[in-house]
Amino acid sequence: MVLADYRRAMLPAVEQSMQAIVEWVGGEDYRQLQEMLAYHLGWAGEGAGEKARGKRIRPLLVLLSTAAAGGKWEHAVPAAAAVELLHNFSLIHDDIEDNGDLRRGRPTVWKKWGLPQALNAGDAMFALAQIAMLELHPPVSAELTLQASRILHQTSLRLTQGQHLDMLFEDRAEVSLEEYWNMVEGKTAALIAACTELGALLAGVSDPERRAYHEFGRMLGLAFQAWDDYLGIWGDSALTGKSTTGDLMERKKTLPVLYGLERAGRFARMWKAGEPRSPETVPLMAAALEDDGARAYTEAVTADLTNQALAALDNAAPKGEAGEALRELVSILLRRDY
Numbered sequence: 644m645v646l647a648d649y650r651r652a653m654l655p656a657v658e659q660s661m662q663a664i665v666e667w668v669g670g671e672d673y674r675q676l677q678e679m680l681a682y683h684l685g686w687a688g689e690g691a692g693e694k695a696r697g698k699r700i701r702p703l704l705v706l707l708s709t710a711a712a713g714g715k716w717e718h719a720v721p722a723a724a725a726v727e728l729l730h731n732f733s734l735i736h737d738d739i740e741d742n743g744d745l746r747r748g749r750p751t752v753w754k755k756w757g758l759p760q761a762l763n764a765g766d767a768m769f770a771l772a773q774i775a776m777l778e779l780h781p782p783v784s785a786e787l788t789l790q791a792s793r794i795l796h797q798t799s800l801r802l803t804q805g806q807h808l809d810m811l812f813e814d815r816a817e818v819s820l821e822e823y824w825n826m827v828e829g830k831t832a833a834l835i836a837a838c839t840e841l842g843a844l845l846a847g848v849s850d851p852e853r854r855a856y857h858e859f860g861r862m863l864g865l866a867f868q869a870w871d872d873y874l875g876i877w878g879d880s881a882l883t884g885k886s887t888t889g890d891l892m893e894r895k896k897t898l899p900v901l902y903g904l905e906r907a908g909r910f911a912r913m914w915k916a917g918e919p920r921s922p923e924t925v926p927l928m929a930a931a932l933e934d935d936g937a938r939a940y941t942e943a944v945t946a947d948l949t950n951q952a953l954a955a956l957d958n959a960a961p962k963g964e965a966g967e968a969l970r971e972l973v974s975i976l977l978r979r980d981y
Contacts, residue, residue: 665681666835668680676763690749703972705838710846710965711963735768740806787845799924805831811906812896822902836860840860843856855959859952875890899937909935913928
């Protein structure tokens with residue numbers, strides 16, 4: 644089996660599990676709340692479908708890690724559903740906090756139903772993620788289910804810590820690269836590390852193997868964010884669907900920007916002068932950033948983090964075709980041209 648085969652086998656099971664969990668909202672009185680969740684998850688409303696659902700990368704990481712570690716991926720489906728629900732809780736709240744109008748090409752939940760209801764819908768998604776994890780038992784033992792639930796709770800805290808720093812940095816004139824990586828550890832890497840660790844846990848591997856899977860996910864998450872920052876300035880928006888003007892126009896403190904500011908060259912002078920303020924100035928800023936070495940630096944950092952992720956995966960000694968599919972997924976995630 645290749646990655647595409649695993650996707651076709653695994654993701655319908657995750658979707659079915661999530662739909663069953665969302666049904667817990669239930670009842671005529673809560674029909675609109677259930678509609679909001681179904682809309683955000685890409686199941687309902689105008690534009691519903693695969694694009695609106697997203698790639699479902701995180702549940703795929705859980706199930707592939709379970710299979711590669713020698714376990715039965717079918718038993719880990721509730722955990723895969725739980726991490727995807729938790730991820731989508733964070734997206735609903737991120738859209739509110741970032742004042743985002745669109746998510747996957749559709750109006751965000753808060754734009755359609757208003758801020759108070761969207762906050763409540765996000766809270767409901769968070770609660771459903773915790774419920775989904777408990778559905779592991781049976782057939783998973785009560786002890787392993789409790790450990791999995793603890794990982795999910797700890798990850799939830801790390802997500803909110805990372806988001807706190809991300810918002811805090813918006814109002815700060817200076818942010819160090821060390822502070823940036825601390826933020827990314829929570830906002831991006833924590834959930835991806837939880838996915839791969841949960842897969843190993845539910846396969847019943849030894850503690851050293853489990854730690855290797857965690858480190859694989861952690862380094863993959865860091866590399867993913869570094870490359871996402873790169874694409875936000877130098878990517879091909881026609882391929883990635885990600886704007887190449889938004890990060891600089893909104894003055895986001897991404898990895899290349901922070902490197903450029905530390906270099907104190909032409910880019911830093913333009914930034915401190917208040918640019919950019921329009922799409923026309925973005926190419927000039929991007930060119931200055933590249934001249935100051937930020938493009939090459941971000942490429943090098945992403946490559947180094949990717950190599951560290953693959954080395955950690957080697958240490959985990961993944962088995963069979965699922966292990967090969969994990970490596971293929973790393974390549975796709977860090978190419979981002981699909």
